[in-house]
Amino acid sequence: MPTAIAVTSADLVLPPTDQQTPTAAVLQPPDAQSLDAALAETNVLLERHGYLVALYPASIPAAHERRLHTVRSVLETDRIALLKLDLPPLGIAVLARQLRQLSVCDFSAGVVASAARLLSHYVYAGALLGSVAKLDRIPVSLKAHAKSWMPGAQFAVLANPEPQLIKLGGEETLTGPEFATHMAYARGQLASEWVTGTLAPGWQVQSAHEVELPAGSPTWWGTAKMIEFAAFLPDISVLYQLVSSVRREQCHWCGIQLIGDRCGFCSAPVSPAENQLHVAGVLNRGST
Incomplete structure (x- = not known):
């Protein structure tokens, strides 16, 4: 069974x-x-799949985060990976x-868990906002704060992989993926219609599809007047090659197999000399 x-x-x-x-x-x-009930449900998942990799936003309530750690502690298992992510909600959904x-490929659970850190660098997650007055997830200049009070002002914000904020109507553009x-x-x-009519064509996005807005998105972005977006690698063959590289x-510490600089299950770091990436040539604009 898959992880x-x-x-x-x-x-x-x-x-x-x-x-x-x-x-x-x-x-x-x-x-x-x-x-x-949470213990019983998690135990069934472990019996059925062997390992569980759980992704959760850094912005979830503290009580929910404590519940996740409590379940893992009470079950006394090292087969649950809890991955706390700073990505916006839609970015987490895409990564999940x-x-x-x-999970259905021939990767071990440890590789699947630690792949989250690798793949997050290739998720371009942002939003079109009607105001940045309450945005505290990325740096916002005083000038941008002042402009957010202007009627009709809109801002394009990129939270990942590198923070960027621009006001629509100027010459600046959001830095997009090169794949x-x-x-x-x-x-x-x-x-x-800026996301689908301007941003997606500018980034040479091959396909754009609308999904349900995560309930936590307005809180994450500081406003309900927004359109969230995330550009990502869709093809399993490309994802497989990237992780395999x-x-x-x-x-x-725990003996599980991993990639990258940190174990997804116990969070033990890997020394830099042991962490060697070979991803050159895996991604290019012509990939699908």
Whole structure:
């Protein structure tokens, strides 16, 4: 059975890319599920899949995060990876789907878990905002704050892989990926076709599709007047090649196989000399 992938809300489970992509489990917050029920559900996932990789936003309530760690602690298992991510909600949803795609490949659970850190660098996550007055996730200049009070002002913001903020109407553009992508976008309370009509063509996005806006997005971006977007690598063959191109190591602490600079299950770091990337040539604009 493939490694189980889990998220912390149902709106982070995007539709599968194909018939082989499994769904994700949803780990409920304490106010929606008792501890006994959470323990039983997680135990079933472990018995069925062997390992569980759970992605959750750094912005979730502290009680929900404590529940995740409590379940892992009570079950006394080293087969649960808890991956706390600073990505915007839609970026996490996109990354979770990529791990779901990889979970059916011949990768070990440790490689799937540690692949999240690698693949997050290739997710271009941002939003079109009607105001940046309450945006605190990325740096916002005083000038931009002042402009956000102007009627009709709109801002394009990139949170990942590198923060960037521009005011629409100027000559600046958001820095996009230099490889072929698809785009997911989700509408909040902002009427605009800029994401699909300007940004996607400018980034040479091959396909754009609308999805449900995650409930946590307005809070993350500081406003409900927004359209969130995330450009990503859609093709499982490209994802497989990218992950395969990284040298695999054995975690010196828990013994599980991993890639990159940190174990996804115990968070033990790998020394830089042991972490060798070989990704040149894997991605190019012509990939699909």
